[in-house]
Amino acid sequence: xxxxxxxxxxxxxxxxxxxxxxxxxxxxxxxxxxxxxxxxxxxxxxxxxxxxxxxxxxxxxxxxxxxxxxxxxxxxxxxxxxxxxxxxxxxxxxxxxxxxxxxxxxxxxxxxxxxxxxxxxxxxxxxxxxxxxxxxxxxxxxxxxxxxxxxxxxxxxxxxxxxxxxxxxxxxxxxxxxxxxxxxxxxxxxxxxxxxxxxxxxxxxxxxxxxxxxxxxxxxxxxxxxxxxxxxxxxxxxxxxxxxxxxxxxxxxxxxxxxxxxxxxxxxxxxxxxxxxxxxxxxxxxxxxxxxxxxxxxxxxxxxxxxxxxxxxxxxxxxxxxxxxxxxxxxxxxxxxxxxxxxxxxxxxxxxxxxxxxxxxxxxxxxxxxxxxxxxxxxxxxxxxxxxxxxxxxxxxxxxxx
Ligand code: PLP
Numbered sequence: 001x002x003x004x005x006x007x008x009x010x011x012x013x014x015x016x017x018x019x020x021x022x023x024x025x026x027x028x029x030x031x032x033x034x035x036x037x038x039x040x041x042x043x044x045x046x047x048x049x050x051x052x053x054x055x056x057x058x059x060x061x062x063x064x065x066x067x068x069x070x071x072x073x074x075x076x077x078x079x080x081x082x083x084x085x086x087x088x089x090x091x092x093x094x095x096x097x098x099x100x101x102x103x104x105x106x107x108x109x110x111x112x113x114x115x116x117x118x119x120x121x122x123x124x125x126x127x128x129x130x131x132x133x134x135x136x137x138x139x140x141x142x143x144x145x146x147x148x149x150x151x152x153x154x155x156x157x158x159x160x161x162x163x164x165x166x167x168x169x170x171x172x173x174x175x176x177x178x179x180x181x182x183x184x185x186x187x188x189x190x191x192x193x194x195x196x197x198x199x200x201x202x203x204x205x206x207x208x209x210x211x212x213x214x215x216x217x218x219x220x221x222x223x224x225x226x227x228x229x230x231x232x233x234x235x236x237x238x239x240x241x242x243x244x245x246x247x248x249x250x251x252x253x254x255x256x257x258x259x260x261x262x263x264x265x266x267x268x269x270x271x272x273x274x275x276x277x278x279x280x281x282x283x284x285x286x287x288x289x290x291x292x293x294x295x296x297x298x299x300x301x302x303x304x305x306x307x308x309x310x311x312x313x314x315x316x317x318x319x320x321x322x323x324x325x326x327x328x329x330x331x332x333x334x335x336x337x338x339x340x341x342x343x344x345x346x347x348x349x350x351x352x353x354x355x356x357x358x359x360x361x362x363x364x365x366x367x368x369x370x371x372x373x374x375x376x377x378x379x380x381x382x383x384x385x386x387x388x389x390x391x392x393x394x395x396x397x398x399x400x401x402x
Pocket of ligand 1: 045108109110111112135180183184218220245246247248254258259
């Protein structure tokens with residue numbers, strides 16, 4: 001049976017277990033064996049806040065008033081026309097006049113949006129640059145597009161994008177730069193000045209190459225920001241840009257798989273780029289995103305679940321961690337804290353944290369050694385109850401209490 005030829009790349013991808021999933025399964029096993037109060041699960045970015053009240057009302061209304069054959073039927077491959085129009089109108093009235101219904105493609109979440117976009121843009125041998133630490137799946141998505149992901153380290157300590165380093169990494173093979181703001185795993189939000197500088201660098205490099213270097217903006221955390229933080233809209237800064245959006249986190253519906261690709265209507269070869277997005281969606285089998293949730297999302301544009309819970313968790317957890325002597329950057333968006341490991345190996349730190357019931361993800365998978373990620377999209381009670389466990393973990397390293 002050994003010499004049956006199948007795609008060994010996919011065999012490998014299917015077999016390599018994600019550290020995040022491993023920790024999550026470990027937590028489930030401890031919960032089942034010893035009780036839910038024995039584990040503080042900060043592993044997974046699964047929102048703890050329920051979807052907004054309006055979601056149920058909208059779903060009920062859709063089910064009660066729409067023709068069921070249409071509502072549950074195939075939509076156009078790129079998404080229902082009324083939904084794409086609603087998305088385009090929302091973007092144009094809230095951010096800038098950047099898209100039309102004919103440059104929006106509905107997808108199964110941001111994951112599908114990114115892989116479709118990279119497949120639409122890249123040819124074998126191309127490079128896609130991103131800042132690390134980053135979403136671990138970026139490498140998989142770039143690989144699917146035949147491209148190589150080049151990770152440029154963000155600034156040490158703050159994890160702000162290092163535009164000078166990016167400039168040095170731009171080369172003859174660079175096809176796109178993939179950014180994520182608010183970002184995982186450090187909760188960094190790019191400032192207007194950083195986005196402007198980044199786009200100026202891309203513009204200069206595009207000019208030098210005589211073809212566009214694309215800007216792909218992955219925005220599943222767009223609405224999850226704290227205080228007066230503003231998220232600059234990438235398309236307003238750069239014409240050759242594509243936004244990959246998801247409703248997973250804003251509406252707390254990650255299991256429903258809904259998001260979109262939006263191509264800037266001012267992009268070079270915009271019609272062909274959109275055609276390539278449609279073609280990639282077709283080739284990958286990502287046509288007709290879930291119809292019921294296309295319609296629901298179109299009616300809930302701009303609505304969010306109660307994100308104040310994440311703000312409160314962030315503040316309390318930052319206090320707990322600093323009080324115990326841990327170092328972390330205060331996130332300005334998303335719902336993750338990136339905490340410096342008190343020993344060189346984040347895997348060893350994560351392993352020791354497990355013995356205190358704390359599930360913290362080593363940062364190596366995000367492309368940054370020596371840190372762990374804490375997903376604080378958990379209940380405020382979990383955050384509060386975890387305080388003694390963090391204190392005991394810190395004490396085991398002899399960290400100074402503040
Ligand atoms: N991009 C980033 C940065 C993410 O954190 C995630 C999910 O956690 C995704 C993309 C994929 O999101 P979706 O659930 O919409 O596919």
